[in-house]
Amino acid sequence: MAQPDWLLWHPGPPAYACRMSEFKRTERTQVKRLPDRGAYDTETVFPILDEGLICHVGFSVEGQPFVIPTGYARVGDTLYIHGSAASRMLRTLAESIQVCVTVTLLDGLVLARAAFHHSMNYRSVVILGRATLVEDRAEKIKALEAFTEHIVRGRWKDVRLPTETELKATTVLSLPLTEVSAKVRSGPPKDDAEDYELPIWAGVVPLTIVPGAPITDPRLISRIEAPAYAKKYSR
Amino acid sequence: MAQPDWLLWHPGPPAYACRMSEFKRTERTQVKRLPDRGAYDTETVFPILDEGLICHVGFSVEGQPFVIPTGYARVGDTLYIHGSAASRMLRTLAESIQVCVTVTLLDGLVLARAAFHHSMNYRSVVILGRATLVEDRAEKIKALEAFTEHIVRGRWKDVRLPTETELKATTVLSLPLTEVSAKVRSGPPKDDAEDYELPIWAGVVPLTIVPGAPITDPRLISRIEAPAYAKKYSR
Numbered sequence: 001m002a003q004p005d006w007l008l009w010h011p012g013p014p015a016y017a018c019r020m021s022e023f024k025r026t027e028r029t030q031v032k033r034l035p036d037r038g039a040y041d042t043e044t045v046f047p048i049l050d051e052g053l054i055c056h057v058g059f060s061v062e063g064q065p066f067v068i069p070t071g072y073a074r075v076g077d078t079l080y081i082h083g084s085a086a087s088r089m090l091r092t093l094a095e096s097i098q099v100c101v102t103v104t105l106l107d108g109l110v111l112a113r114a115a116f117h118h119s120m121n122y123r124s125v126v127i128l129g130r131a132t133l134v135e136d137r138a139e140k141i142k143a144l145e146a147f148t149e150h151i152v153r154g155r156w157k158d159v160r161l162p163t164e165t166e167l168k169a170t171t172v173l174s175l176p177l178t179e180v181s182a183k184v185r186s187g188p189p190k191d192d193a194e195d196y197e198l199p200i201w202a203g204v205v206p207l208t209i210v211p212g213a214p215i216t217d218p219r220l221i222s223r224i225e226a227p228a229y230a231k232k233y234s235r
Numbered sequence: 236m237a238q239p240d241w242l243l244w245h246p247g248p249p250a251y252a253c254r255m256s257e258f259k260r261t262e263r264t265q266v267k268r269l270p271d272r273g274a275y276d277t278e279t280v281f282p283i284l285d286e287g288l289i290c291h292v293g294f295s296v297e298g299q300p301f302v303i304p305t306g307y308a309r310v311g312d313t314l315y316i317h318g319s320a321a322s323r324m325l326r327t328l329a330e331s332i333q334v335c336v337t338v339t340l341l342d343g344l345v346l347a348r349a350a351f352h353h354s355m356n357y358r359s360v361v362i363l364g365r366a367t368l369v370e371d372r373a374e375k376i377k378a379l380e381a382f383t384e385h386i387v388r389g390r391w392k393d394v395r396l397p398t399e400t401e402l403k404a405t406t407v408l409s410l411p412l413t414e415v416s417a418k419v420r421s422g423p424p425k426d427d428a429e430d431y432e433l434p435i436w437a438g439v440v441p442l443t444i445v446p447g448a449p450i451t452d453p454r455l456i457s458r459i460e461a462p463a464y465a466k467k468y469s470r
Contacts, residue, residue, distance in 0.1 A: 053344075053355065053442075056337060058293040058302035065300050067293035067337040069359050102291060102302040106444075109288075111465060115383050115394045116401040120288065124304050148350050152440070159350040160430055166351040188452040195395055201459045202452040205387070205468045207288075209341075212441035217423040224436045230346060233440045 029128065029181045039182040042077075048125045048182060049074045051235055052103040053151065057081060059099045061092060072101070073146035077177040079127060080134070080143040082170055090171040094133040101127040101175060108207050112189035113200040121204060123184045131173040143172045154229040209235075260416075274417040283360045283417060284309045286470055287338040288386065292316060294334045296327060307336070308381035312412040314362060315369070315378040317405055325406040329368040336362040336410060343442050347424035348435040356439060358419045366408040378407045389464040444470075 025040055039045070055072045058065055068089060072081045079101060083090035093099060108121040134140045141162070148156045162170070189202045211233035214226045260275055274280070290307045293300055303324060307316045314336060318325040328334060343356040369375045376397070383391045397405070424437045446468035449461045 056291040058300035060295045065293035065335045067335045069339040100300045100302045104304040204450045206447035210445040215439045217437040
């Protein structure tokens, strides 16, 4: 019988993944459940990474997994994450332990006729690998620029740039986009054939992240207008 | 000096957590970085869990962490997740391995004067523990109802309910809400004192998830109007 449709699960481990550029599938990256939802090409993966604002970073310490939301940025086939040099998590990750970084975009709620086939429309990317410390100063600054530009394009040229002290206080980690998979669900519900006759409304409620009017910092010195990238924010 | 503000990190491991009802902090759940952002009370945690639509589940297989997006539902002080009985991930989790479930709500982009203090406004919950298989039939059906109602309140009464075959094909796992922490950032940017004089606009771009008009399944039999919970969806 059909598998439940209401799940967002990527395939079970060791499952998903792929290799960038041409995304070769590996045993642990091959999407096994609902394999037609799997994708292994940069044309699918990069736009998801570029549209997302936060990722969820997974790593284990003494057998306990931790999943932590944080910002990120993609530069070519590298994903950067960053944090306080004082953060134990960042220090842990910098020791080149295995990590999983997941980015999920939620596009809609899928209301099927059957409870079993309720689902969500989504686009997600799962990256496996080992993060390494960025020690090169130029690469580090480039990554910090990418973090800022990833959130708001055009912002970097306007801000007070990092001082040497701030640079030292920031740990930047890079993760190669080599073992990556995407999983995407879109479109209407998929019910069992015999259920289509049921007098139950079915369809999709689309969800969109909408930016509101910018809220100016009350401590702003007078006469500075919000820049266009804040007033008309879009991704 | 100040710690970077642009991070969403929960504290480094072993850090966050707490105990429900009155949320006692444990060594690995205490929010250590930016501790004023930590919260350990059900009044903070439950509304975040109830507003979120997806969680990110973290678990390790042979040292490799995996972070997978999925739906969930809270019933009292229990979090339920579910999946195909055929899913290796679900089977892995059902073996009572250690798991981390994280729910993150993104509320806005925080544009500070300094690149270093760029951040996001967010509310997140991190749950640590061991998931166990729900074997009791009544509890399982109650959980399935909770999954559907969590996505769209009012939907369960309208849908074709799960068959025995579907019930068997679905694995439901429960995770006690005992070791939990929340982390919240809200409000305007926080710049260094000397930067407030800079002629740089600063503020917050609020982000909201907005439901669109429901898209009726093209295969719907005629004359069924979209129910109010779809036409005027809200959380």
